[in-house]
Amino acid sequence: MRIKPRRLKKGDTVGVISPSSPPNLENLKKALPFLEQLGLKVKMGKSVEAKNGHLAGTDDERLADLHAMFEDPEISGIICAGGGYGSARLAESIDFQMIKENPKIFWGYSDITFLHSAIGQYSELVTFHGPMLASDVGKEEFHERSARMFGQLFGPFELHYSEEISPLTALSAGIAQGELVGGNLSLLRSAIGTKFELDVKGKILLIEDIDEEPYQVDELLNHLRMARKFDEVAGIAIGDFKNSEPKKKERSLTLDQVFDDYFSELKVPVVKGFKIGHCEPHFSVPLGVEARLDADAKTLTILPGVE
Template sequence: MLRPARLSKGDTIGVTAPAGPPDQNKLKHAIPFFEKMGLHVKLGKHIEKTHGYLAGTDKERLEDLHDMIGDPAIKAIIFARGGYGTGRLAPNLDYELIKKNPKIIWGYSDITYLHTAIRQATGLVTFHGPMLASDIGKEDFDELSAEMFQQLFEPKTYDYTEKISPLKVIAPGTAKGELVGGNLSLLVSSLGTPYEIDTKGKLLIIEDIFEEPYRIDGMLNQLKLAGKLTDAAGIIVGDFADAEPTVDSSLTLDQVFQDYLAELPGPVLAGFKIGHCMPHFAVPLGAKAKLSTKEKLMTIEAGIY
């Protein structure tokens, strides 16, 4: 495990868009959030580019990311939004540059592909949390989601309990391991590639948005057949936003989870506000954590030093 250094007031964070093009107004609206924390913000030089559904060409998006990684003045990289496109960057990402310049990398959704590729190539802890244009720049960005950025300034342990949201036991037990995972569809898209998610002995987080139960069924089935569910020490079911079926006859999402997760050997706990939701509880992927269904508790060690 390679942990990045903590932030201090006066530091500069870099903002890039490695996937879809961000709403520029929401992006600009989010910048004061970081300035109030005493941070400076530097935008990638291609941040306003668009290339179809991408925030610029692969070359432009990769150039912005490499520039931020290699710049010693940049202490953290917070992504503007998800969407689609980070998987296209993974083959040409300079992992040695990242290993030599370990710094905070923060985002979620399509960023799951980068989280997985970077962690498995370098050991770097990265952060699954809300982003500028998709979350922070919105009027309803909430206090708890904002508070989660404080974990970047001081190493501390976080507890997730039912004080945050109701939690449901799907399979009982207790387990420890590294936190991995993120967006379910992105995890499935990594299978059969050099960036295939490794879940062995890990605590696997899954979340998604705009996926009907039959689609989630198919993705969980693929993870099951690939051995990823039984390999995991435990599973943390995050938020599945807007997952309502559009057909009259459908299994419920709870039924799908029961079918695939209830008989697993490790603990499975559902209801975490992790994903496309508010509040959005940000977590350090690659950090050690403990999951207990008896206590309905997830304890997460610090992701920085």
């Protein structure tokens, strides 16, 4: 069983960090009142506004922010400002034992997937796959349902996803129960062959991505297939694949055809259509908790992520 972080309460302070690329500072500024409306105080990481090419500061600066927020007893949760690229560059230098000894809410997605996997495996901490401040919360299209998903940080309640939220399609029938893991498909693939390769045995794998054409999704899934990841899973929940239309439709399979190729004959439940990923609304989920994927009823039920 993974460690569940303590729930937030009004008056708590959350830390904001940028472990990947520089966030849009205008959007970040617009997002901060949302946290204040939740009754939270905000402490900004030292490198949030730093720029080092495509990175939000040097690796040492970004790592120092991550460590400082987990070590600071006044910080109850950590929310990432945005994604992009760069979190994987920190992984080998993270003090996972320190994080394990200071468990707290850690929230983000996209490039942050690498940190979810690493912290989950080596700190045994439940983390949260959810919208980020500059990338999502600070934008005009930020959805009311996305905002409500932050409520799961203030009390332990079960999440239930059904077709009342979005149309779902079962690619392979059955019911599976297991730990929910995963996130961004590109980042999951990038960890294969490293010590941070995701263990999916007996687990429900969540995948999502953005800006990948069908042939690119095909290549990513084929890598996971050859790494025997689909032989080990209990089930697969397919989230949102934004901007996945082929540039040359006459020379491409559709994304649905690609998914059918990999999953229609799988002997475990596979369901697609979850609004999890680079989408609005964005259904936020804890990673590392027990979940139940029912392809027959087309539902996903997830146990609470906080104590």
